[in-house]
Amino acid sequence: MKHPSTFWPRGTVYGTLLNFDAELRALGEQVTQAPYKAAPQAPVLYVKTANTWSASGADIAVPARVSEVEVGASIAMVMGAPRFDALGGPAKPCVAGYVLVNDVSLPHTSFFRPPVKAKCLDGFLGVGPVCITPNEAGDPSGFVLEVRVNGALRQTVRFSEALRDAATLLADVSSFMRMRPGDLLLLGCGPDRPLAGAGDHITISAPGHAAFGTLANQLVAQEAA
Amino acid sequence: MKHARIAWAGAVHDAIEHQGQLLLADGRTVAQDDVVWLPPFAPVSRPRTILALGLNYADHARELAFKPPEEPLVFVKGEGTLLGHRGFTIRPPGVGHMHYECELVVVVGKAAKGVKRQDAYDFVGGYTVANDYAIRDYLENWYRPNLRVKNRDTCTPIGPWLVDAADIADPMQLALETTVNGNRTQSGNTRDMIFDIPFLIEYFSSFMTLQPGDLILTGTPDGVVDCQPGDMVITAIEGVGALCNTIVQGTPCASTT
Numbered sequence: 001m002k003h004p005s006t007f008w009p010r011g012t013v014y015g016t017l018l019n020f021d022a023e024l025r026a027l028g029e030q031v032t033q034a035p036y037k038a039a040p041q042a043p044v045l046y047v048k049t050a051n052t053w054s055a056s057g058a059d060i061a062v063p064a065r066v067s068e069v070e071v072g073a074s075i076a077m078v079m080g081a082p083r084f085d086a087l088g089g090p091a092k093p094c095v096a097g098y099v100l101v102n103d104v105s106l107p108h109t110s111f112f113r114p115p116v117k118a119k120c121l122d123g124f125l126g127v128g129p130v131c132i133t134p135n136e137a138g139d140p141s142g143f144v145l146e147v148r149v150n151g152a153l154r155q156t157v158r159f160s161e162a163l164r165d166a167a168t169l170l171a172d173v174s175s176f177m178r179m180r181p182g183d184l185l186l187l188g189c190g191p192d193r194p195l196a197g198a199g200d201h202i203t204i205s206a207p208g209h210a211a212f213g214t215l216a217n218q219l220v221a222q223e224a225a
Numbered sequence: 226m227k228h229a230r231i232a233w234a235g236a237v238h239d240a241i242e243h244q245g246q247l248l249l250a251d252g253r254t255v256a257q258d259d260v261v262w263l264p265p266f267a268p269v270s271r272p273r274t275i276l277a278l279g280l281n282y283a284d285h286a287r288e289l290a291f292k293p294p295e296e297p298l299v300f301v302k303g304e305g306t307l308l309g310h311r312g313f314t315i316r317p318p319g320v321g322h323m324h325y326e327c328e329l330v331v332v333v334g335k336a337a338k339g340v341k342r343q344d345a346y347d348f349v350g351g352y353t354v355a356n357d358y359a360i361r362d363y364l365e366n367w368y369r370p371n372l373r374v375k376n377r378d379t380c381t382p383i384g385p386w387l388v389d390a391a392d393i394a395d396p397m398q399l400a401l402e403t404t405v406n407g408n409r410t411q412s413g414n415t416r417d418m419i420f421d422i423p424f425l426i427e428y429f430s431s432f433m434t435l436q437p438g439d440l441i442l443t444g445t446p447d448g449v450v451d452c453q454p455g456d457m458v459i460t461a462i463e464g465v466g467a468l469c470n471t472i473v474q475g476t477p478c479a480s481t482t
Binding site for chain 1: 271272299338370433434435436
């Protein structure tokens with residue numbers, strides 16, 4: 001199958017927080033204390049609104065009021081048309097492919113309220129160049145991401161360590177909201193997400209899955225209004 | 226002018242309200258009872274951004290035992306949760322507390338970035354009504370209100386009309402009212418919002434570019450009560466419209482949890 005030269009989302013982009021045990025462990029006893037009071041039961045989701053999308057190769061502007069942003073390398077499931085069951089019951093959600101993403105955030109330490117001001121800034125979602133097919137992907141638990149800042153390896157994300165693998169995450173999310181064709185669902189960003197600032201060059205690649213290509217974005221200082 | 230988007234006679238149509246009927250672009254008129262009502266928006270080339278306010282009326286914040294927020298409590302919805310006027314909203318089996326929320330919706334009219342409050346209304350295209358249902362059984366304290374509470378299929382009825390901004394003299398002086406099976410259960414006025422429309426447009430556009438067709442659901446006053454399958458819930462805002470919705474029981478097989 002020939003790939004389009006650049007992929008662009010058509011639907012809503014949903015992100016997933018705390019899909020790695022190490023993210024929860026890093027919070028320690030906070031998890032069971034106020035305001036959270038208990039570990040999450042359902043997937044913890046958020047939306048990356050359309051104003052956040054940046055193509056690979058595009059500059060991402062860092063607001064002057066912060067020195068650094070958090071780099072959230074992940075892989076998104078790209079939803080296809082659901083498959084109906086002739087015997088009845090709900091149609092089964094289907095994945096059309098996978099794409100690299102860079103879910104940029106302003107660093108935030110409280111996960112009590114939705115992260116709109118931290119995650120929905122203009123340009124704050126780098127979107128990889130290629131949507132690879134499920135055949136090319138194989139088992140998504142085999143995905144490994146490498147995140148480089150100015151060429152230096154800063155984070156390795158192994159999706160074999162995710163709390164919910166791709167199929168489980170999709171099933172759990174679909175139990176309360178149907179994903180629509182063209183929607184994206186991120187598999188989580190892993191622990192130890194690197195920080196970077198204006199002037200830094202971020203690349204995200206998946207060794208073993210060269211078909212993804214490389215998602216590259218340059219962080220730049222936001223121009224004064 | 227009041228705009229609608231409807232399905233009728235085998236096609237989807239844009240329409241306007243005209244002498245109590247719907248006037249289609251080709252000049253035909255059709256009775257409001259004879260159509261399927263869709264969310265009243267023209268399609269946009271990218272998914273619309275749907276921002277929603279929590280606890281934006283001091284009385285509702287008190288009702289839920291919160292102190293009023295010092296900055297807007299905002300969550301985001303996907304388009305998949307939207308539902309038209311006279312639609313059916315699913316109450317999952319085994320749920321203990323599902324309530325409506327009558328809300329004035331701001332529909333963005335032109336791209337907005339770095340807008341100052343004194344200019345904010347220049348960026349409003351129109352207004353509509355939303356019923357932002359919540360199922361409190363599913364509340365968790367991570368990115369709360371979480372999407373399992375607030376982003377469910379069928380759980381954000383919206384419409385019936387998109388009313389041009391020019392037709393609403395003062396959107397901060399509108400009575401809101403909800404009835405359940407004809408009994409008034411919620412009443413308030415947009416003047417009691419904690420963060421008003423100009424504030425919200427300045428606030429959001431300070432860090433994100435709003436695009437035409439994006440929505441801001443501005444929160445609900447107090448008076449939310451549990452609703453059961455079969456209940457007809459009408460959320461109405463003075464001069465904007467009366468949005469009708471019926472709650473239906475989800476079945477364990479076909480409904481979501």
